[in-house]
Amino acid sequence: DTAVSQTPKYLVTQMGNDKSIKCEQNLGHDTMYWYKQDSKKFLKIMFSYNNKELIINETVPNRFSPKSPDKAHLNLHINSLELGDSAVYFCASSSRETSTDTQYFGPGTRLTVL
Amino acid sequence: DQQVKQNSPSLSVQEGRISILNCDYTNSMFDYFLWYKKYPAEGPTFLISISSIKDKNEDGRFTVFLNKSAKHLSLHIVPSQPGDSAVYFCAASAYGTDKLIFGTGTRLQVFP
Numbered sequence: 001d002t003a004v005s006q007t008p009k010y011l012v013t014q015m016g017n018d019k020s021i022k023c024e025q026n027l028g029h030d031t032m033y034w035y036k037q038d039s040k041k042f043l044k045i046m047f048s049y050n051n052k053e054l055i056i057n058e059t060v061p062n063r064f065s066p067k068s069p070d071k072a073h074l075n076l077h078i079n080s081l082e083l084g085d086s087a088v089y090f091c092a093s094s095s096r097e098t099s100t101d102t103q104y105f106g107p108g109t110r111l112t113v114l
Numbered sequence: 115d116q117q118v119k120q121n122s123p124s125l126s127v128q129e130g131r132i133s134i135l136n137c138d139y140t141n142s143m144f145d146y147f148l149w150y151k152k153y154p155a156e157g158p159t160f161l162i163s164i165s166s167i168k169d170k171n172e173d174g175r176f177t178v179f180l181n182k183s184a185k186h187l188s189l190h191i192v193p194s195q196p197g198d199s200a201v202y203f204c205a206a207s208a209y210g211t212d213k214l215i216f217g218t219g220t221r222l223q224v225f226p
Contacts, residue, residue, distance in 0.1 A: 040218075041219055068144060101207040102163060
């Protein structure tokens with residue numbers, strides 16, 4: 001009965017590769033987010049989607065491309081990975097019908113770029 | 115520019131006593147505040163929230179206090195339990211912005 005799930009949990013890859021992280025929520029929410037937690041533990045929003053439409057793009061390099069095939073999924077594709085992309089990436093979701101601001105997070109994907 | 119600050123990176127409290135975690139913010143447009151708890155290798159878990167129209171919200175052992183004039187909020191845990199040991203993040207949002215701004219977290223350790 002996982003609410004927000006992400007795959008994979010760990011991802012180790014070489015610089016220059018392209019990789020994807022998948023996120024799914026079964027809460028019936030209409031808004032989904034990607035956050036990045038860097039080595040200093042800052043948790044910062046990257047993107048948000050509402051009903052498959054991009055709402056927020058926080059000046060993230062265009063090597064990062066989110067894709068939302070439906071309301072329950074928000075995937076993150078990263079091209080030409082760089083060392084600085086190493087971080088933990090969290091997916092989250094919320095519902096505008098109740099409260100946009102209470103967001104529920106997935107377990108995170110730890111990305112290591114070598 | 116860190117709009118949400120948690121100035122204490124760590125806090126150690128004895129089991130059964132009160133834990134008080136503090137958070138300050140600078141943006142007067144914030145109108146909704148949340149506390150999340152995070153265990154290692156897991157995502158943040160929503161704990162409790164408060165709207166700017168209130169100054170207190172209570173849920174079991176957890177109480178959040180909001181002082182708008184001081185732009186300060188705090189989370190009280192009474193009584194503290196060893197299972198409360200985790201990193202606690204304060205977060206804030208402004209109406210209609212759809213995004214949470216997080217503090218840097220406070221690591222709480224509750225010892226027997």
